[in-house]
Amino acid sequence: MVSLRMLRQLRLWSVFGPVLLLTFMIANVGHASDLAGGTAAARPSAKTATTNPAHAAELPRTTFEAAPMLFRSETTRIRYVGSEPIEKSNAGLGSLTSFAPAFIWKVNPRLGVGITEILPPISINTEVKDAPINLLGQVNKVNLAVEAISRGGLGGLVGYTVSDRFSIGLKAGFRAYGANIVVTPSEGGAALATIKLVESTFNMEAGFSWEVIEDKVDVGAVAGLFAMKSTKQSIDSPLLGAAGEGAGGPGAGGASSSAGVPLSGILFGTALRFGENARVYLDIDWRRNPPSKEFSLVEFREKDRDLYDTVAVRTGIALSVLPNGGALLGGFRYEPSPIGAGGRGADSKSGFGAREVIEMSTGLGELQPYWMIAGGARWNFGKSLRVESSDAKGSDKAGREGTRSSGRKGERRRGPTVTQYSLGGGVAWQKASLGIDENGELPGAFTQTRLSLPIEFSWRF
Secondary structure, three states: OOOHHHHHHHHHHHHHHHHHHHHHHHOOOOOOOHHHOOOOOOOOOHHHHOOOOOHHHHOOOOEEEEOOEEEEEEEEEEEEOOOOOEEEEEEEEOOHHHHOOEEEEEEEOOEEEEEEEEEOOEEEEEEEEEEEEEEOOEEEEEEEEEEEEEEEEEEEEEEEEEEOOEEEEEEEEEEEEEEEEEEEEOOOOOOOEEEEEEEEEEEEEEEEEEEEEOOOEEEEEEEEEEEEEEEEEEEEOOOHHHHOOEOOEOOEEEEEEEEEEOOOEEEEEEEEEEOOOEEEEEEEEEEOOOOOEEEEOOOOEEEEEOEOOEEEEEEEEEEOOOHHHOEEEEEEEEEOOOEOOOOOOOOOOEOOOHHHHHHHHHOOOOOOOEEEEEEEEEEEEEEEEEOOHHHHHHHHHHHOOOOEOOOOOOOOOOOOEEEEEEEEEEEEEEEEEEEEOOOOOOOEEEEEEEEEEEEEEEEEO
16 A cells, blocks of 8 residues: 555655756765765765665655765875976866765665666766876876766665664666877877777675664674676877887777676774764775776886775764754765886886876876865754654664754654754865885876865755
8 A cells, every 4th residue: 555655755756856867867976975084884874875775774764865065176286206396276166976966765664775876878078288197208288188978877776674773785886987088288289199988887785784782883884796897998199109009000009808806895884872962983995906907108008907905994973962953073084095006117017197197187086095084064954754663763873963853762652753954064175195106107296185165965855
């Protein structure tokens, strides 16, 4: 039998569904909010459910959530061996892909499903001037005309509450994307290189969320069951004549690879409650990187990539001390780099090089390793929404960060409530630094600093 609550949700979906689908077409789900350090393993929300799908079952209501970067200002400094330091700064609105919405529909009190991404074929063009790129061992100031391409993608998740204190979830997604990059001298002239990149990924992950000690300790974990990545890179350049004939003939070269990893990573996290208002989170994220090849723009030949497994650390805190259950938020995270220094020579691997500098310059990537510190606050407002009794656990868990307007102990049987809206904002500071000695493929010093204004918004209905 279709419940009144389900009918209301279907009616809302018919009105707002097209808008939500459009947002998924222009953005894909990334990390959880920076305001809590990107922690997600044991912190239920619509956004963190895209990392740990078990959280989809724990949400008290159907929820839409987004955590865009409102503004950012960043400075990149590069110093190649034997060259003067180069500095580039830019500021403006956060990228469109930072919008990264999440939508979880509570089918019933124990079951939640969500869409992680719907990506149709679409392209976005941008241009960057005076980027410092090292090609064939020579530093060039170049202009980059970039066409970033989404070739399609689809992903979803499901979470189920097994018992009042234990939930499980499963998610899977496929994505195909690429870029066309034309490199020309800043002073004008013929193109130095035309680069085409096509990549596709498939991931399947499973997670759980467990309240080990009621109102005190929660743990969560996500295991990458399988991951596959396919890459194809091609380049046309007159510089290939100086480096020898490429794989595609005179003036052309490229590289391609495809690899799968049966255990692509493990995320483990815990949430600890101290007193009535404090909540502390800790995530440890281990990731494997499948082997791949690329066409080195430093040596202009195909090489194996110098890739490593990584361990990221993310921490967060929430203090529910503001009116109406609002909370002060803070976080710290460290994200390592999976790319090594590489080297030069016949048996060397391709490490951090011109491709990564191009991605940094065009917004397609960021310098790693980096650390980030963030702080802010979240306010709750709107009417109180009744939560069905079987959803009480999810409401209590969310309430530890201030999203609950009532539902204290002794009220579960009558049913707790949650506020309809939450809005948060704050400041984040990020610093990345990388040094490569003379044995690496691209010796030099690279730093990147970023000041950003992240916000987050939740709507429950």
